[in-house]
Amino acid sequence: MSAGEALFRPVRAGNAFEETVERLLQAVRLGVVGAGERLPAERELAERLGISRVTLREAIRALADAGYVESRRGRYGGTFVTEHLPDPPAPDRARTAVALEDTLALRHVLETGAAELAAARSLSPADRQHLSRTLGEACAASVADYRRRDSRLHLAIAEVTGSASLTSALADVRMRANALLDEIPLLEPNLDHSNAQHEAIVDAILAGDPPAARAAMAEHVEGTASLLRGFLQ
Incomplete structure (x- = not known):
């Protein structure tokens, strides 16, 4: 081949x-x-x-x-x-393949686990409102504000699990992931796709369907991983 x-x-x-x-x-x-x-x-x-x-x-x-x-x-x-390709990330910001894959692996485990656990819980009305509100804010966010609203939604999913340790760990990996995402362009078709995936994740959590929530989150983080690998490796 x-x-x-x-x-x-x-x-x-x-x-x-x-x-x-x-x-x-x-x-x-x-x-x-x-x-x-x-x-x-x-x-x-x-x-x-x-x-x-x-x-x-x-x-x-x-x-x-x-x-x-x-x-x-x-x-x-x-x-x-193009005859002259964009410059690669500056040496002091470039991530090695090992560091990139480490972040992506950790993010996959934490994010899919958080979605599954959130869907398995009996959510309070306040929890459900929190998820719906942060989902709406992410879907309505401008390109300039998207990263912040996206992160806030993912943290909200961790928060409704009731695990402070999981929320803290997910916040740490989001910081690592966002540092990588800041090195690649924001692609509007990806943002539209991400919003649709966000809705599927939250819908599964609110419906109390752990397997569906985990699968939807896995698909979502794998899409982001594809873009990061494409641009940074």
Whole structure:
């Protein structure tokens, strides 16, 4: 299997946009598609990745906004890797692969566990209101305020578990995750997707369905992990 075949294999349905961004970034960073070279045609690439052309276009637009690719029109048009890629994170801010994976692993365990535990509890009216309010604030947040509102919702989920230790641990890992997220661009399609996933998580918690809450949170954090790996590795 060639590098192109390996990278442009079908993505998972749950986080199609995020995984598509990750795959395209990997192809660019590894030189599978070199500077100035054209990506496979849209129809072909969408078929190989197993995604809709709408999702592919959103991913390409996000990478164009971040300076990795550019679209050209005309007979010889298409999507091309830019001649000069954005600079990588500065050495004093760069995260090693080990540090990144450590943060992502810890976050997965804590966040999925918190969602599962929250759904297993008999929540008070105040708890339910707290979750609904912070969910609404996250969904309505501007791009500039999104990171704060997103973090507040995730902390609210930990808070309604009733475990102060879990809440403290989750706050620590959110700080680590946010430091990584601050190094990559905010992609609006990802924010829309995250909001839909947030709603699924909170709905499962409020419905008292621990397996569904855990699964929804796992899908959510895996989407974020895909973007971080794509941009930072």
